[in-house]
Amino acid sequence: MILQPEAQSLLVELLWQMADDDFVVALRASEWLGVAPHFEEDVAFSSIAQDEMGHAATYYGLLADLGAGARDSLAHLRPASARRNSVLVERQNGPGSYRELPHFDWAYALGRHYLYDTFESLRLDRAVQSSYAPLAESARSIRREEHYHLLHHEAWLRAFEAGKGTDGDARRRLQHGFERAFADAGDLAYSAPWQSGWRRTGLLPDADSLGQEWLDRVSRRLLALGLDVPGAALFRNGRLGQHTPELDALLADASEVVRMDPGASW
Numbered sequence: 001m002i003l004q005p006e007a008q009s010l011l012v013e014l015l016w017q018m019a020d021d022d023f024v025v026a027l028r029a030s031e032w033l034g035v036a037p038h039f040e041e042d043v044a045f046s047s048i049a050q051d052e053m054g055h056a057a058t059y060y061g062l063l064a065d066l067g068a069g070a071r072d073s074l075a076h077l078r079p080a081s082a083r084r085n086s087v088l089v090e091r092q093n094g095p096g097s098y099r100e101l102p103h104f105d106w107a108y109a110l111g112r113h114y115l116y117d118t119f120e121s122l123r124l125d126r127a128v129q130s131s132y133a134p135l136a137e138s139a140r141s142i143r144r145e146e147h148y149h150l151l152h153h154e155a156w157l158r159a160f161e162a163g164k165g166t167d168g169d170a171r172r173r174l175q176h177g178f179e180r181a182f183a184d185a186g187d188l189a190y191s192a193p194w195q196s197g198w199r200r201t202g203l204l205p206d207a208d209s210l211g212q213e214w215l216d217r218v219s220r221r222l223l224a225l226g227l228d229v230p231g232a233a234l235f236r237n238g239r240l241g242q243h244t245p246e247l248d249a250l251l252a253d254a255s256e257v258v259r260m261d262p263g264a265s266w
Contacts, residue, residue: 003132006197006201007197007201007203008066010194010197010198010201010203011066011132011135011201011203012063012066012068013084013194014135014194014198014203014204015059015062015063015066015135016063016083016084017084017085017239018055018059018123018127019056019059019060019063019074019075020056020083020084020085021056021085021086021089021116021120022052022053022055022056022059022120023052023053023056023060023075023085024083024085024089024090024247024250025052025085025089025113025116026048026049026050026051026052026053026056027049027250027254028089028090028091028092028093028109028112028250029045029046029048029049029052029113030045030046030049030053031093031098031102031104032045032046032049032093032104032109033045033046033049035098035102035104036106037106044152048113048149048152051145051146051149055142055145056075057071057075058138058141058142059138060074060075062134062135062138065134072258073262076251076254076255076258076259077255077258077259077262079251080243080247080248080251081241081243082241083238083241083243083247083251084238084239084241085238085243085247086116086184086185086187086188086238086239087184087187087235087236087237087238087242087243087244088112088115088116088181088184088185088187088188088238089112089116090238090243090244090246090247090250091112091180091184091244091246092246093105093108093109094108105177105180106177107173107174107176107177107178108176108177108180108181109177110153110156110157110174110177111174111177111178111180111181111182112177112180112181113149113153114150114153114157114181114218114221115178115181115182115185115188115218116188117146117149117150117153118150118214118217118218119188119189119210119214120146121143121146121147121150122210122213122214122217123204123210124139124142124143124146125143126204126205126206126207126210127139127204128140128143129202129205130202130203130204130205131201131202131203132203135203157221157225160174160225161224161225171226171227174225174227175227175228178222178227178230179230182230182231182232182233183230183233183235184233184235185232185233186232186233186234186235186237187234187236187237187238187239188211188214188232189210189211189214190211190234190237190239190240191207191208191210191239194207195207195208196208215232
């Protein structure tokens with residue numbers, strides 16, 4: 001499919017955001033292996049991580065097809081400053097590290113993944129209508145898997161809802177988890193430099209309504225749970241390459257083996 005230079009530039013930006021979001025959130029999800037609340041969640045979050053990594057590989061593959069570079073290099077060898085993921089997905093799961101004393105926060109993980117997967121689901125709803133056929137086709141396949149991620153998070157929210165009248169500590173923990181997640185969610189739907197172009201070219205229809213629809217949906221769910229809805233703050237804007245040291249550390253750890261021999265075939 002031949003694209004005009006402006007349309008290709010707009011498409012590449014969109015694919016960077018989608019690929020980097022899924023790549024980084026997959027890495028964070030994978031850190032729950034062995035430390036999740038119970039065995040079933042070890043399996044569930046491992047499956048979610050595998051799905052998200054596969055989605056990232058699809059988007060990096062589309063970028064490779066557009067001449068951005070080799071897929072593995074795009075995933076592993078770009079510095080944090082070149083990444084376009086939301087700050088929300090890069091934050092640590094809690095104090096400590098996966099390799100040493102991981103004191104992770106399950107309520108925060110639930111809040112983070114619920115906010116992100118709700119946003120991703122809405123973005124995919126638009127991407128399936130994209131004028132770029134390879135993206136629309138990929139989004140149709142990916143959207144089916146994302147549906148099950150949200151079902152998983154909803155199961156936890158329903159469990160909280162069923163017991164919220166008897167466990168004030170659960171409410172406090174979940175409220176705090178969502179507050180932490182919202183504190184980094186302000187850049188999720190940020191698209192000011194590109195949204196008019198995405199709409200004009202049809203690459204991402206209705207991009208300008210994505211943020212409000214996301215906020216409306218998650219707000220209704222939190223209010224139904226009896227939780228307060230925090231404001232979505234903009235701490236740093238990952239869409240503009242503004243990231244935390246936590247992303248540098250995560251990428252260094254995840255890409256350690258690749259960097260030993262960048263020319264190897266994986």
